[in-house]
Amino acid sequence: MDFTNNTIFAGSILFLISILATGFASRAGAPLLLVFLGVGMLAGREGLGGITFDSFEVAYGIGSVALAIILFDGGMRARAESSKEGLRPALSLATLGVLFTSTLVAVGLYWLFDLPWEQSFLIGAIVGSTDAAAVFSVLHAKGLQLKKRVGTTLEIESGCNDPMAVFLTLMLVEGIRYSQDFSTWGVLTEFLYQFGLGAILGWLGGHILSRLISRVELTAGLYPLLAAAGGLTLFGLVTTAGASGFLAIYIAGLIVGNTEAHAANNIRKVHDGFAWLAQITLFLMLGLLVTPTTLTEYWGIGICVAIILVFVARPIAVFLSLLPFGFPIREKFFISWVGLRGAVPIVLATFPVLGGLPDSELYFNVAFVTVLFSLAFQGWTVVPLAQWLQLRLPMENVPYYAESLEVPGSSDLTVVGYKIAETSPITNRRIDSLLTPNGIRFIAAYREDVAVDNIDEHVISAGDSIYVISPPAKVMLVNQMLLPTDEVAELEQARYFGDFTLHGTAMIDDVADMYGGEVPNNAKEMTISEFMRIRFRNQCVVGDRVFFGPLELVAKEVDSDGVVEQVGLRIRE
Secondary structure, eight states: OHHHHHHHHHHHHHHHHHHHHHHHHHHHTOOHHHHHHHHHHHHSTTSSSOOOOOOHHHHHHHHHHHHHHHHHHHHHHSOGGGSHHHHHHHHHIIIIIHHHHHHHHHHHHHHHHOOOHHHHHHHHHHTSSOOHHHHHHHHHHTTOOBOHHHHHHHHHHHHHSHHHHHHHHHHHHHHHHHTOOOOHHHHHHHHHHHHHHHHHHHHHHHHHHHHHHHHSOOOTTHHHHHHHHHHHHHHHHHHHTTSOHHHHHHHHHHHHHTSOOTTHHHHHHHHHHHHHHHHHHHHHHHHHHOOHHHHHHTHHHHHHHHHHIIIIIHHHHHHHHTGGGTOOHHHHHHHHHTOOOOHHHHHHTHHHHHTTOTTHHHHHHHHHHHHHHIIIIIGGGHHHHHHHTTOBOOOOOOOSEEEEEOOTTSOOEEEEEEEOOTTOTTTTOBGGGSOOOTTOEEEEEEETTEEOSSGGGOBOOTTOEEEEEEOGGGHHHHHHHHOOOOHHHHHHHHHHHOSEEEETTSBHHHHHHHHOOOOOGGGTTOBHHHHHHHHTTTOOOTTOEEEETTEEEEEEEEOTTSOEEEEEEEEOO
């Protein structure tokens, strides 16, 4: 009884410290996962807490469940309509990229440390994949809004590349353990089985779970639990069948999150908390598992692996994997830099320990040092690098309240709330005099916390609270109607897009004649929109830029079909 009580008390204290530490870490720009890992190490057997935890079996079990929850949440966050630009390059990175990375790390280890090929390749496979928890944490926790093509590529890659790393690691562990020789056909068959069956079962399971959520009548609070239980059941079923459970649960989350399922908004909110719980649990546990004095014995080789990975293997793998997709160099460089390593390599490093391989401490400690280096060195620099490479989109003036509205049998709607300022474009105007786009409706107005009757006849004054219902795609139009000009946001927009805005239908020859610059021969008699669509292979996104002479054109508004509607113009000195 005392042991149980002490365990509960210690665990709750560690969680409390970890959560409170996030506030300080965010202000310092530190990666939150590094904080959780540090708290675990300080509480461990050689730290201030003196907690002894050395069960690799338990670590593997908890780690697998936590990663499954994180991947399920990551899938639900991804919007299918906005993921098309990043799907194919992400899949290339998740398969070929992991293979290239693992191979290059293995070659470096063999050449520098004269390790046997099988050990070199196993270490390469363990550290070969990016970590979903680390990437999601950095991109979301820091409020980093990247260009759509870059952001979706990174998120989909981190959600889909774990299966490849797991496949390679398990194959190599079994091969070393039983001294197996690998045949190309056998490896290919196993690969297709794990990935193919995982994808198929994930797709089927996602649709079944989505229909189950929509049709079963439950208390509102049980729907998120139903989604979690269904996702983990699918994960266990697929894993038992010998296929990739990680891929299956990510695809299932993608389907559930993009289906008009009942209580979808509530499920997303609760699962955001589940994902944070999983991340904190996972990294605290891994921090407790490591022994710092043992870690120092492998510090040299671990740092070398990290350097090879960050500066050689990952960049080469990214550039080769993205070669067919026409990514600009600055985007390839950023994607290569955000190849963060996190919990996945450490969890994979438990496989050799559980398999009873010789030198199992080597794999675990090298993986741990690599993760520490990646989180501390790369994680700290993601936001400044995105700004320097002009891949972080400028901030926007936003409403104080926005909430998805679930209406059975209809498309998604959003309720948006605004506090009207003196400089708002609608101040001192009647609501029924406003020209509102189709699908947008004013639903409520409050003055001094008192609801206004006859809202259509209401004259809007500064200080009023106005609530509007709108399709998500038109919220930006509502913002333009109701929000005042934010000088800070306007300045940042001007720095990013330029001081001039042109319509996409403007002829590029006319722009060159007016502002200077020599138009490429293949662009003559084209509109700006046509020129940019060709340049970016019909996948132009906001923030894409082209140069000719002193002129820089920046895509400012792009519709769902990739047509550039507005372009910012910068004149370089």
